[in-house]
Amino acid sequence: MTYTRKNNWLGTFVLGLVLLVCQNGIAQGHPRLVLTQKGVKEIRSKLGTVPLFDASVAEVKKEVDAEILHGIEVPIPKDFSGGYTHERHKKNWLIIQKAGVLYQILGDKKYAVYVKDMLMAYTKLYPTLPLHPQERSYARGKLFWQALNDSNWLVYVSQAYDCVYDFIGAKDRAIIEKELFKPYADFISIGSPQFFNRVHNHSTWGNVAVGMIALVMDDNELLDRALHGLKEDTLPVGMKDNDGGLIKKPGQKTGFLANVDEPFSPDGYYNEGPYYQRYAMYPFMVFAEALQNTKPELKIFEYKNGILNKSIYALLNLTNSAGEFFPLNDGQKGMSYYSRELVSAVDIAYLYDGRDPSLLSIAEKQGRVQLDNSGMAVALGIKNKLTKPFIKKSIDLSDGSDGQEGGVAIIRNKIKDNELTLVMKYAAQGSSHGHFDKLSFSYYQNSDEILQDYGLARFVNIEQKGGGNYLKENATWAKQTIAHNTIIQNETSHFKGDFEIGNLYASKKYLYDVYNPKVQIISAIEDNAYPGTHMQRSMVLWDLEGYEKPLLLDIFQVDSKTANQYDLPFNYLGQMMTANFKYESPKTLEPLGTAFGYQHLWKEGFGVAAEANTKFSWLYDGSFYTMTSATSAGDELILARLGANDPNFNLRRDASVIIRKKNIKKTTFVNVIESHGSYSPVTENAVNAFSAIANVEKAYEDEKYVAVAIKNTNGSVGLFILATEDNSTTAQHTLTVKDQTYSWVGAHYSTLIK
Template sequence: MTYQPLLISFEEAKELAKHLNTDSLIGQSIAAEVAALEAYMPLGIEIPGHGEAGGYEHNRHKQNYIHLDLAGRLYLITEDQRYLDYARSMLVEYAKVYPTLELNTSRDSNPPGRLFHQTLNENMWMLYASCAYSCIRHKLAEDEQTLIENDLFKLMIELFVDVYAHDFDIVHNHGLWAVAGVGICGYAIQDQASVDKALYGLKGDSVSGGFIAQLTQLFSPDGYYMEGPYYHRFSLRPIFLFAEAIERRQPEIGIYQLKDQVIKTTTYAVMATAFPNGVLPALNDSSKTMDINDEGILIATSMCFSRYQRDANLVAMAKHQAKVWVHGSGASLSDASENAASIGGFNWGSLVLTDGAEGDRGGVAILRHRDAQQDDSMALLWFGQHGSDHKLHSALDHGHFDGLHFNLFNRGQEVLHDYGFGRWVNVEPKFGGRYIPENKSYAKQTIAHNTVVVDYQSQNQGDTATAEEKWGEQHFFVSGDNQLQAMSAFVRNYYPGVDQQRSVIMFEAEGFAKPLVLDLFRLVSEQEHNYDYALHYSGQFIRSDFNYECNARLKPLGENNGYQHLWHQATAEVEGSSLITWLQGNSYYTMVSSAVANSQVIMARTGANDPDFNLRSEPVLLLRQQGKDHLFANVFETHGYFNEAIEASTEARGQVVSVEVLAHNKVASAVAIHLVSGKQITVCVSNQANVKSDTQHQLEINGETLRWSGAVHIA
């Protein structure tokens, strides 16, 4: 059989060539890649030595493999001899140098390669270089093939499979890149023995390691990956690139149908977590800016459309991405986009994604609401397992102590947000582009998240091994009706002797432009504790309905567990209810909170004990309460409009004036939301385990008996 490139056949390349110089999505995508390659080629071919993470050498090796891959594919499509010559020369030069290189210096516990400070980057280099090689191999002289295969690719395979055998079989996103790199390289150089190791693991059992084990063990039944969307999207590139190579070389494996189409399931899972603006939620160690334009999700969007189903959400995502993968699948998606009568924003709806290999380790719940103006509101509640498995590898602890964390998004922006990771990716003066020390001392700590901190301590004592033995449990999930949606979950014993329950209700109310969001955070304990309800937002403080005292001299809010990184700016003593409004972008947001005797509102800001100015300066609100059993009841209202350019400000004050806790016990919680108009909205939420739509509830409130069935009742 004639040798074919791995991911794009000669025939497909000719079809793609028909899109050159067209204005379609695929035409624009090809043009963008041509422009990128044309801009890089004049720099010449340089094979640098070793360098630190994010440094010049690191980035040059990375840019080399990116443009090497472009040159190989674009040669097939354009037949431009310059691209062939460029790819050939770069591969030959690397083959001349690679055997002479010593191992790089590792900056963490991930072992080094000969090019990069960690093998993960070297796996990526080999994968892309192998794809490029497969595109031009048929044009190389026999001695060139021998040189490249023996002195470059086979040495790389030996390093990953033999020298670092203990890492090759690790079931983790690093392991995915290792097996995909070796497998694709094996196909490219016609080394089936290496392909088999990549597919089935070093023991050949498809359980202890290999691509099959990765796909069948990494994800929950709903497709969720424990480390969160940031690392999840990173896994999609090796998954789809290797899967497509497998399907073309060994279709009898049926890789796209494996485990009830696990590739599709896990891809849709990460897509479904995205905020309406395409940005991925910053669960665990995560960037605040990573979005669906990521190359892995871009490839996955095209491939899912081609290999699975022509989903309208994929067409909407392609419109948002303004690009498709330069591949036959990308051309199909481009055609669908051209032929669509209208394309709205992507909307995966309200859903719950379970966590854990068996789907029994909590999860993440998401509520979505689309209004008449096509604006999407989204609320997220996190209650899954700790996002790491330190038993596999100490460097792979990406988990945060953030059980029952809460995000809110509307009007195109994240309103209540997570700090994300503490890292300046590839900015070498900032700790070599690696995780900064404040990632552990602040970003991972519970105070850095929108949840409750008990006794100034992080959940599970801030200990990874302890946290890995705990996870939350879903209480209820109500969706399907734009007028009322709700989600609730428990975490138990994250703090000894304290049970926590968080219920988030998103509902429409007459006279409100956006749905109201009610957050009920219930704590149950037989002992007295300090409870700090933490809230992180962006924007400018506008007003409050209480008096506060500013600190003339700033001091840290505490000494450890992340508190040492918060400047204590102001404190207020509140009782009954409190209100704070801030301005973010063009929108006003008001939080109205319940309070009882001896409650405090603390205003803080990140940046204390940060001598290298590593942390972003952001406002933080704490609602502080001492007690045994306690219910934090908070209403979030979106209102008004601000435009400084035209000096316009409307409805800067919201309609909610106070919130009152009417009752809370093991049966249910009830709160009253009081409006400017004098009207009252009463919301009741079940606290009973295993609540169903017909579960009966009864509460005594001010001498009256309130009865209802189901998880949530609004009157």
Template sequence: MKTISKLIPLLLLIFMSCKEEEKTTEVSESETLKSHPNLILTQESVAEIKAHLGSIPVFDATLAKVQEEVDLAIAEGIDVPIPKDMAGGYTHTQHKANYDHMQKAGVLFQLLGDEKYAIYIRDMLLEYAALFPTLGRHPQERSYSRGKFFWQCLNDSNWLVYTSQAYDCIYDWLPKEQSDHLNRTLFKPYADFLSVETPKFFNRVHNHSTWGNVAVGMIALVMDDDELLDRALYGLEDDNIDPNELDDDGGVIKDKDGKAGFFANLDSPFSPDGFYTEGPYYQRYAMYPFMIFAEALHNKKPELKIFEYKDGVLLKAVDALLNLTDADGEFFPLNDGQKGMSYYTASLVSAVDIAYYYGSQRPELLSVAKAQNKVQLDATGLAVAIGLKEGKEQPFIKKSMELTDGRNGDEGAVGILRHQDDNAAMTLVMKYTGQGLSHGHYDKLSFSLYEDGEEVLQDYGLSRFVNVEQKNGGGYLKENKTFAKHTIAHNTVIQDETSHFDYDFVTGSRHHSDRYVFDASNPQIQIMGAKEHNAYPNTSFHRTMVMVKDSTLAKPYIIDVFKVLSNTAHQYDLPYYYFGQIVATSFKTEAPKALEPLGTKNGYQHLWKEAESTANADHIQFTWLNNQIFYSITSATHAKDKVLLARTGANDPEFNLRRDPAMILRKENTASAVFASVIEPHGVYNAVSETADNAYSQFESVTVVLDEEAYTAIVLKMTSGASKLLILSNLDPNNETEHNLKIGANNYQWTGAYYFQ
């Protein structure tokens, strides 16, 4: 139901503004060039933008689309409903639309000078100012930090970050009585509510608190409230919260030094490379408040030199995030991550523009902005639009790289190996990071593989339908904790059907994997590897992945060597989550008459066991077809090893999980072991001509010929009769160390972490 302001106390305020409404719709330069705006838009940038309007295609097109959207919202009337719903519900969606439309209306008022946009913001803010004092916390009690307008303070912070920008744009247009009223009854109490009244939300190191810090900081800058700004930058003092305490959402309240606030959220989650420990999905979400507040601080508090902070980590973070995408620009779903989220999202439009403007205006960022085909409506977007108009863009080439994790870059990393030519764009991603705070998954040394932007071997990502009200109000589904976060949901080794760290957040947060080797200097042979010593007591993992481009093969192939060391016997499972249709297997696949779950807990209860076979050979081969491309996994086995075919969906009565298949290699009653495989794309199927080209694997077998403490060696035998030998140095990755090793009758000498010939 549409609401209209009917409260008596507001009538006088609205009456006092009537003369403002009677002015001509065009505002002169002298009237607008006062102290505001001074956050994102400034007096100088507004004047510069106006001088270019009509001659900058991308900016003009973005502005026109925004104007069309806001004009429609104004025509529909102001609607400030009583909060009731979870994410995706009517009231949630309406309040979200309100802050978005207000922010855009503020920009339109400044750039076009039409007072109808200022009136729209003012009238809506007066409605919110009347509503706010009447509200307790949101009636939905699911969040550890219930908000006012939304079910969680996180969304209330979104509201304040965007609305602060709108308020800044009309601050000098408002009569002082009205701005004082809004400051006193809405904005100052709102900032207090998000901070001192909700310290477990505000004083965290987490993307939630980043939004909260920035919300308080943005409105502090508008109101010139230094006490609020100090609170935003450095957190609450004397909050009586244990720095090591965990909140209900599983996030650490403060960083390791007991600090909180915006600077703590810059210091702790970001590595020196710009990787954000929660993963790219939440880095994408957090980049908007990080970057928009940085722009505001640069404009209003230049002495902080925010874009130079921590060696320019915010600018590095944008580059890191762009590199954490596949060929289609979609983010790798590490930790909690929804698939399909890409750098076309509005937060990355803002981040790219800001990074371009406040960085060194690198032309590679312009190519990303060109693909986004929209800009932020401020000085940064103007600079990008002018650069595109002048044709300055250059390709943003994603290269193989390692992005370290941890505030000092010493808590593991994400490794990315890439190969691109006319035949394929292959991307291999290996995760050997820290836990990733409350959004972290229990999957040390996991990996995923992409070809031309399509998943070949997948990371499941999160279990959630964001903003789909029918699915748990748009929030996380219970299967996120019962399956998606568990180790079996990922392509890595599980011991005794128990997740890494026994699925314990405190334990997992104390440890990280150790980087071992990363070398992408030779595009024909790229290698990365890491070790994990804490996932299970008295068990160590060492995984090495190699991307090889053989001149005799059309596409690169992947060598995967996973070494397990333990003093006692265990069961080890290594799943490969593939997509598509099984074409052929070297083992028998007898399906049971009735499906049963693979296990009872730790995610196994959500996997249907579709087939179970014994290898009965020293290697197995599994071939499938996806997107008209043939793929094969060829693995070394012992005769008694098992191969299981499984599919997600067991014990899932509400169909919250996707029905995705997996092939699982299992070793039983084994202490130390080596999983050695080759993963290979090798042919295509043409559905029109109904022809299969190169449908058979080019590899005949994979054999472990040596496994000891210092070295592991495997032989890859090809159908052509050729063979390849890979020797891994397990103890010394130094690229200058000389090695001499005898295998059988042959002696091998080499320098560095590996030998491949």
């Protein structure tokens, strides 16, 4: 759905923008983007009195001064990311932007001279450059192997140019703009339509790069191009990017406004996932800040009901207790809100969204601010002790521009210093960075990932590993369904691993209820991953009396028109402790399968369920975990580990336990994950190392209800009942389970029977 259909006021917005750009231009003094003349005066008046801002200035000054001593270096491009020329040009864009800001704040001309000399060096180099010699990208750059990085460069360098615009002088400015900036902006836009004219984080960077330099140069044509995309659709039919996604849908709007409108849900979730949302928030927010400073009447921060600022809150909630983003879709583990993009985004959101004091607590943890008015506002707020804690609660974030394409549910239970977090993904495909992981989940205790989402298969900016780019194992393993904790039918990934098919569908939320903090539930339905197969997963974070910590109850119902094999993997981190089933460990390892990620798993152990309950426990980072499963006779239990068909050792050697049910049309997997006890390598004491669960049973199931009973070793029984066809909060239900009748209102019921 495009923005022309979503916002009634958008036509007025766009018309007003065009009239303003065409009639009034962008005439205004410099600097005018993230810094303004008025803002510089205010910052200078407060220097030396605002500790966090002063410390940030000192840190940046030390870094830039060292680079000035090093001298200017603009090598002939030749490397992939991680290589010397790539990293040198990347450092140049970061340093030159900081040098420009220091010139404005400190008034020291040495920084302006450095920026000018650097720009003149690039002005001399750029006209001589052909396309980058590395040919892997669908849209090659000139300074870098992909136009994406060329755009990164221009977003930052345009800010530096803005800061020294008046210092450089008209004659040299004319040369720089004619030989460098204008052809540069043309190259990444009309010269690379497959990159620029789409909806994707790549094109967001391209749109903003052209828009930022347009604002500096008073170039109305470039600004219109940035906001609305190219006028003519010149994209090759069926062309795909490096990740296998189609470049552009037929009739799709493009440009910056389309990139704000389409990827974000009304809740601020970005369809590519938090890792790329973090990456894209820098261009989104700095361009919005620049538009606010140059065209405040456009009210860009109010666009789509204030979605840009709202997205920052979504991102902050998409983190574990250490501030690390959940690695949904293509996401590198360890990336967090301490990144430079989030420092900038939090500062800008604070200034332009009512100065929410809870954002100050994030900024305090980040320990630095952006050197502009937003950073000064944050630093002043902290100095004046306005900070309030940012409290992450359970939240359900919708996906899709209209919020109707599934979502991501985050359920948290925090008691004192212990926090358990369930992340269940029932979203849309996620553009070309999406994975085939419908109804998947990951599970955290504090910052430890107990049951993991693998994330991406890439060593970002490490030249030794594929030039720092995506590895082939990203497609053969990380994107495949077996790499996620969800159902695989007949050893074939969801949608047969076909992006174009997967991109057509999203799962549907059935129930999300966190009103009672002791019983929080997310339930979602998937009907398209396997044609003719209905899947419903219901997960409950249940703070049940008699257990050291809340339990995670997982009920996964599958109903198909044909008999199939179903695998449910649990990709755990840590060391296996015990299993209550007999298993064989082969002397010679063989891959578990031949395709869809199975070819990368060694089959390390194999057993068959002999009891109504199967138990598997492991130790990770000082805590014990036990999975108790309600299994049926003949269910197969597979112990697997990554590493097969991986000659370059690109994959981590992580482990999985897989429950397999064969030749069955309709079945239900019931599993309970229990966090308990501790182990200290210092005292060498194991405390509460054994499960408190005596039995897990599917106590009842028909077309309308499912009930699970969890018996404690102390004799008490926790009973959970879910109405699977009526999610009304006001519906009245009565059900008899094991000769006991229960009546309740709402979609679910739970009780403790002593």
